[in-house]
Amino acid sequence: MSPISATNDFVIKFANVNGSGSASANQLFGKSIIRMGVPVAPRNIFPSNIQGLPTWYEIRVSEAGYLGARAGVDFMVAMNPQTWTQDVASILPGGYLFYDSSKPMPKSKFREDINVIGVPLTEMCNREYTDARQRQLFKNIIYVGALSALLDIEVEVLETLIGEQFKGKDKLIQPNIHALHMGRDYALNNLKCPIGLRVRRANAVGDRISIEGNAAAGLGAVYGGATVCAWYPITPSTSLAEAFTKYCTKFRVDPETGENKFAIVQAEDELASIGMVIGAAWNGSRAFTATSGPGISLMQEFLGLAYFAEVPAVIFDVQRTGPSTGMPTRSQQCDVLSCAYASHGDTKHVLLFPEDPHECFTMGAQSFDLADRLQTPIFVLLDLDIGMNERLCAPLEWDDSRLYDRGKIMTYEALEAGKDFGRYLDVDGDGIPYRTYPGTHPKRGSFFTRGSSKDRYAKYTEEATAYKDNMDRLLRKFETAKGLVPRPIETKAKVATRIGALYYGSTSPAMREAAELLAADGMPIDIMRVRGFPFHQDVVDFINAHDEVFIVEQNRDAQLRTLVVNECSIDPARLVPVLHYDGTPITATFISEGIAMRLNPPVQQRLKEAVA
Amino acid sequence: MTYLAKPKLHHPSLQPNQLGFTRRDYEGAISTLCAGCGHDSISAALIQACYQLDLPPHRIAKLSGIGCSSKTPTYFLGASHGFNSVHGRMPSVLTGANLANRDLIYLGVSGDGDSASIGLGQFAHLMRRGVNMTYIVENNGVYGLTKGQFSATSDRGSKSKKGAINADEAIDMAALALQLGATFVARSFSGDKTQLVPLIEAALSHQGTAFIDCISPCVAFNNHVGSTKSFDYVREHNEAVNFLDVITPRAEITTEYDEGAVQEVTQHDGSVLRLRKLAGDYDVNDRIAAMRFLAEHHAQGEIVTGLLFVDPEPEDLHVHIKTVPTPLKELNETALCPGSAALAKLNASLR
Numbered sequence: 001m002s003p004i005s006a007t008n009d010f011v012i013k014f015a016n017v018n019g020s021g022s023a024s025a026n027q028l029f030g031k032s033i034i035r036m037g038v039p040v041a042p043r044n045i046f047p048s049n050i051q052g053l054p055t056w057y058e059i060r061v062s063e064a065g066y067l068g069a070r071a072g073v074d075f076m077v078a079m080n081p082q083t084w085t086q087d088v089a090s091i092l093p094g095g096y097l098f099y100d101s102s103k104p105m106p107k108s109k110f111r112e113d114i115n116v117i118g119v120p121l122t123e124m125c126n127r128e129y130t131d132a133r134q135r136q137l138f139k140n141i142i143y144v145g146a147l148s149a150l151l152d153i154e155v156e157v158l159e160t161l162i163g164e165q166f167k168g169k170d171k172l173i174q175p176n177i178h179a180l181h182m183g184r185d186y187a188l189n190n191l192k193c194p195i196g197l198r199v200r201r202a203n204a205v206g207d208r209i210s211i212e213g214n215a216a217a218g219l220g221a222v223y224g225g226a227t228v229c230a231w232y233p234i235t236p237s238t239s240l241a242e243a244f245t246k247y248c249t250k251f252r253v254d255p256e257t258g259e260n261k262f263a264i265v266q267a268e269d270e271l272a273s274i275g276m277v278i279g280a281a282w283n284g285s286r287a288f289t290a291t292s293g294p295g296i297s298l299m300q301e302f303l304g305l306a307y308f309a310e311v312p313a314v315i316f317d318v319q320r321t322g323p324s325t326g327m328p329t330r331s332q333q334c335d336v337l338s339c340a341y342a343s344h345g346d347t348k349h350v351l352l353f354p355e356d357p358h359e360c361f362t363m364g365a366q367s368f369d370l371a372d373r374l375q376t377p378i379f380v381l382l383d384l385d386i387g388m389n390e391r392l393c394a395p396l397e398w399d400d401s402r403l404y405d406r407g408k409i410m411t412y413e414a415l416e417a418g419k420d421f422g423r424y425l426d427v428d429g430d431g432i433p434y435r436t437y438p439g440t441h442p443k444r445g446s447f448f449t450r451g452s453s454k455d456r457y458a459k460y461t462e463e464a465t466a467y468k469d470n471m472d473r474l475l476r477k478f479e480t481a482k483g484l485v486p487r488p489i490e491t492k493a494k495v496a497t498r499i500g501a502l503y504y505g506s507t508s509p510a511m512r513e514a515a516e517l518l519a520a521d522g523m524p525i526d527i528m529r530v531r532g533f534p535f536h537q538d539v540v541d542f543i544n545a546h547d548e549v550f551i552v553e554q555n556r557d558a559q560l561r562t563l564v565v566n567e568c569s570i571d572p573a574r575l576v577p578v579l580h581y582d583g584t585p586i587t588a589t590f591i592s593e594g595i596a597m598r599l600n601p602p603v604q605q606r607l608k609e610a611v612a
Numbered sequence: 613m614t615y616l617a618k619p620k621l622h623h624p625s626l627q628p629n630q631l632g633f634t635r636r637d638y639e640g641a642i643s644t645l646c647a648g649c650g651h652d653s654i655s656a657a658l659i660q661a662c663y664q665l666d667l668p669p670h671r672i673a674k675l676s677g678i679g680c681s682s683k684t685p686t687y688f689l690g691a692s693h694g695f696n697s698v699h700g701r702m703p704s705v706l707t708g709a710n711l712a713n714r715d716l717i718y719l720g721v722s723g724d725g726d727s728a729s730i731g732l733g734q735f736a737h738l739m740r741r742g743v744n745m746t747y748i749v750e751n752n753g754v755y756g757l758t759k760g761q762f763s764a765t766s767d768r769g770s771k772s773k774k775g776a777i778n779a780d781e782a783i784d785m786a787a788l789a790l791q792l793g794a795t796f797v798a799r800s801f802s803g804d805k806t807q808l809v810p811l812i813e814a815a816l817s818h819q820g821t822a823f824i825d826c827i828s829p830c831v832a833f834n835n836h837v838g839s840t841k842s843f844d845y846v847r848e849h850n851e852a853v854n855f856l857d858v859i860t861p862r863a864e865i866t867t868e869y870d871e872g873a874v875q876e877v878t879q880h881d882g883s884v885l886r887l888r889k890l891a892g893d894y895d896v897n898d899r900i901a902a903m904r905f906l907a908e909h910h911a912q913g914e915i916v917t918g919l920l921f922v923d924p925e926p927e928d929l930h931v932h933i934k935t936v937p938t939p940l941k942e943l944n945e946t947a948l949c950p951g952s953a954a955l956a957k958l959n960a961s962l963r
Contacts, residue, residue: 034963207959207963208963209959209962209963210962210963211962219958222948222949222950223949223950223955225943225945225948225949227711227712227940227941227943227948228708228711228712228940230704230707230708247950251950251954252948252950254936257936258934259934259935259936259937260933260934260935260936261935261936261940261943261947261948262935262940263711263930263933263935263940264933265707265711265741265929265933267704267737268733268734268736268737269733271701271704271734272701272703272704272707272733272734272737273704274704275697275698275701275703275704275705275707275708275734276704276705276707276708276711277708278697278705278708279675279695279697279704279705279706279707279708279709279710279711279712280708280709280711280712280940281708281712282695282705282708282709282712283673283708283709283712283713283716283941284712284713284941285708285711285712285713285940285941287708287712301698302698302701305697305698395956395959396955396958396959397952397955398949398951398952398955399952400951400952402945403945404944404945436693437713437941438670438673438692438693438709438713438716439670439671439673439693439713439715439716440670441670442668442669442670442691443670443691446670446690446691446692446693446694447693447694448685448686448693448694448695448696449693449694449695449696450695450696451696451697451698452696460686
C-alpha cells in the first residue's frame with residue numbers, strides 16, 4: 001500500500017483524553033494552517049464528561065474550501081490508549097499513525113497497510129520537565145512541533161501564534177516555543193520529513209474569520225439590542241449565554257459608573273428562563289434565552305402563551321441529539337417540529353436556520369427585529385456542529401445607520417391624540433396589532449394580557465366568533481411573516497437539470513460539496529437552502545420546477561419534509577428524504593451517495609424493480 | 613358576583629387623593645368570583661391601599677398566574693397593565709418585567725395552588741433573588757376553580773367539604789419566605805381589612821421583595837366546620853403580633869404612644885412603619901426570631917398574623933446585578949449597539 005500523498009487536502013484527527021489540555025494545542029495546530037492561507041474545518045468530538053474520557057479533534061484541511069465533515073482519517077494522532085484500537089482502525093489504507101513510542105508496543109497493535117510514526121513524547125517530557133502538569137501540557141506542544149516538521153508547516157507561523165496566545169503572560173511564550181522546537185527537532189533529526197501529506201502556503205482563506213456559532217449568536221444578540229438574557233445551563237447552548245455575557249461585559253458596561261446596560265439571570269430552570277424572557281419583552285425589553293431540545297420541551301406551555309398573547313421572544317435552540325437526554329454532545333437537526341408547532345392548541349412559530357457563524361450573527365440580530373415586528377416567539381435553530389465548533393466564515397458586518405425595528409407600538413402621543421387602541425385589532429390588514437408598553441399613559445392604553453380567549457380590545461371572552469376571529473388573524477400574521485423571514489437561496493447547477501435538493505442549517509457545506517461531486521459524476525442538481533419558516537413561495541416553486549426533489553436533513557424522521565408537506569400541501573411522494581442521524585455531522589459523500597443511489601440504482605435493485 | 617355595573621359617573625362626595633384620583637379610579641372590572649369570596653376583600657384592600665398611597669395607577673404592573681386568585685387583577689386597577697400568565701409562573705414573568713423596567717411598581721397576585729404547589733419553585737427563587745415587588749398569596753387552602761381539592765397549604769387534619777381528611781403536612785408560605793430571604797414578610801386575613809390595608813401599603817412602599825400570606829376563606833369549598841381555613845376558624849385562632857400604621861413620607865406624625873409599646877421602622881423610601889406591639893417583645897427586625905415565633909405558635913395551633921419581618925434597607929435584584937438606573941427598555945441603539953468599528957476589530961482578532 002503506497003502512502004497517501006496529498007497537499008492541502010486531508011483529514012487529521014487527534015485522539016486525546018479530555019481535561020488533558022490538548023484542546024489549545026490542537027487549536028494552535030489548526031490555526032497555523034489557516035494562517036498559511038489554507039482553509040480548515042475543525043470539529044470537536046467530545047463526551048458528556050469533564051475529565052478522563054476520550055475526546056477527538058478532527059481537522060479537515062481543504063484548499064478547495066470544503067468545510068463539511070469528511071469520512072475517513074488520513075493522519076491519526078493517537079494519544080489516548082483507551083481508544084487506540086478504534087483509532088487505528090479508522091485510518092484510511094495508506095494513511096499515517098502518529099503515536100507516543102516511549103513504551104514498546106506489540107506488533108499486533110498496528111496495521112500493515114498504514115505508515116507508523118513514533119515519537120517518544122513521554123520520555124522527552126520526563127527528561128525535560130519535573131512537574132507533572134508541565135509534562136502533560138508540554139507534551140501537547142511537542143507533538144504539534146513534530147507535526148509541523150512532518151506536514152511541512154511553517155514554524156514561524158506557529159511561533160507567532162504562540163506569541164499571540166500568551167500575550168500578557170509573556171513568560172509562557174519561550175517555554176512553549178522551546179517545547180515546539182523539541183518536537184520539531186526530534187522529527188527533523190529522526191524521521192523522514194515531510195511525509196506524503198503536506199501543507200503548502202496558499203491564498204484561499206481571504207478575509208474570513210474563525211468563530212464558533214454560539215459566540216457569533218451571542219454577539220448578534222448584543223448587536224441586536226437584547227438587554228435581558230435568562231437562561232439555564234444546558235449543553236450545547238451554554239457557551240451562547242456565556243458569549244453574550246462576555247461581549248456585554250466588553251461593550252455594555254458604563255465606563256464611569258461600572259453599571260450594566262444589560263441583565264443576565266441564570267434561572268432555576270428553562271420554564272423560568274422563558275417566563276422571564278416573556279415578562280421582559282412584554283415590558284418593552286428585547287429578551288432571549290438559549291437552550292437545547294430538552295429545554296424546548298420544558299418551555300412548551302409558555303411558548304403557547306407568547307404565541308396567543310402575542311409577546312415577542314427570541315429562543316436560540318442549539319440542537320443536540322434526542323429524544324430525551326439523547327447524546328448531549330452530539331449534533332442533530334431534530335427540534336424542527338417541536339419548535340415549529342410548540343405548545344398545545346393550534347400554534348405555528350417562526351424559525352430561522354443559520355448555516356454558519358456568520359448567519360448566527362446576522363440572524364441572531366435580526367431575530368429581535370422579527371420578534372418585535374411580529375410580536376411572537378422567534379426560534380433561531382443552531383446545532384452543536386455550528387454552535388460549538390470554530391468555523392471559517394465571512395467576517396461579521398454591521399451597518400451603523402441601522403435602527404432597531406421595534407414594531408407596532410402605540411405611543412403616549414398617539415394615545416393622547418385619541419387614536420383608537422385595541423390590543424388585538426388588525427388595523428393594517430397584516431394581522432399584526434398595536435401594543436402599548438406598561439406605564440405609557442395615565443388614562444389610556446392599558447390592557448390585560450392573558451392566555452385565555454379575548455376580543456379585539458383584549459377583553460376576556462368565550463364567544464365563538466371572537467375566538468375564531470382572533471385565531472384567523474393569527475394566521476394572517478403568519479402569512480405576513482413569510483415576507484419577513486430570510487428568503488431561501490437557490491444555487492443552480494451549471495447545466496439545466498430536473499433534479500433538485502432542499503437543505504438547511506449546518507448541512508450547508510456538505511450539501512454544496514455533494515452537489516459538486518454529483519455534477520462531476522454526471523448528475524447535476526439544483527440546490528435550495530431553506531433559511532426560514534414559514535416557507536417562502538420560492539420553496540414551492542422550486543419543488544414544482546423539478547421532477548425529483550431530495551430533502552437532506554440530520555434527523556431520523558425527516559422533520560423539515562413533514563413541515564413542507566404539511567404547510568405547502570406537497571404530495572409526500574414528491575420529496576425524497578436523505579437522512580443522516582447518528583449524531584456525527586453529515587458528510588458530502590453520504591449525501592451524494594444517497595442521491596446517486598436513488599437516481600442510479602445498482603443493477604440488482606433495478607432487476608428487482610423490473611421483476612416486481 | 614353581581615351583574616350590575618357601578619355607574620361610570622363618580623359621586624361628587626368622593627374624595628380625590630393627592631394625584632386627583634378617587635377610589636373609583638383604582639377599581640377594575642366587576643368581579644366574577646363567588647359572592648362573599650375572601651379574594652374580593654383583598655382586591656378592595658388593594659384598591660384602598662393604592663388610593664391612600666397616591667400611586668399613579670398606570671405605573672403599577674399587576675401580574676398573576678392561574679386560578680381564582682389569579683383572576684382578581686382584572687377586578688382592581690383597571691388603568692394598570694395586567695398579565696395573567698401561566699399556572700405557577702407569575703414569579704418568572706414578573707422577574708423579567710422588573711428587569712426590563714425597574715421604574716414601575718410590581719404587584720404579583722397568586723394563590724396557594726399557584727404558589728405552593730405547581731409554582732413553589734418559582735416562588736422560592738423569586739424570594740432568593742430579591743425582586744422588588746409585592747407578592748400576595750390569597751391563601752384559601754383549597755382548589756376552588758376545580759371544586760374543592762386540598763392544596764399544599766391545607767393543614768394536616770383539615771377536613772374537605774366532601775369529608776376527606778388531609779394527611780399531608782402544610783407548607784407555611786410565610787415561614788418559607790423568611791427562610792428564603794424575603795425582606796418583608798407578613799401574614800393577614802381577608803376578613804380583617806384594618807390589618808390588611810396598612811400591610812399592603814407598607815409592602816408597596818418596601819423596596820425589595822415583600823411577601824404577604826393572606827388567608828382568604830373560600831366560601832364555596834372551604835368554609836365549613838372542620839376546615840382550618842374557614843372564616844370562623846381563622847377568627848378564633850388569629851394571633852396578631854402587631855398592628856401597623858403606615859406613615860407616608862409626606863404625612864405628619866400625630867398620634868402618641870407609650871414607649872415600649874411601639875416599634876418604628878423607617879423604610880428606604882422615607883415611609884415610617886409604626887407598629888403597635890400586641891405580642892410582648894416581638895421584634896420585627898429579627899428574621900431568626902420571627903421564624904422561631906412562627907414555628908412555636910404553629911405548634912400551638914395558632915395563626916400568627918401581622919408584620920412578621922422587615923429589613924428597612926433591602927437590596928434588590930437590580931443592585932445585585934448592577935444595572936444602570938435607566939430602565940433597560942429605554943436604552944436605544946446608541947446605548948446598546950457597539951457598532952461597525954468594534955466589529956471590525958473583533959473580526960481582526962478572529963483571523
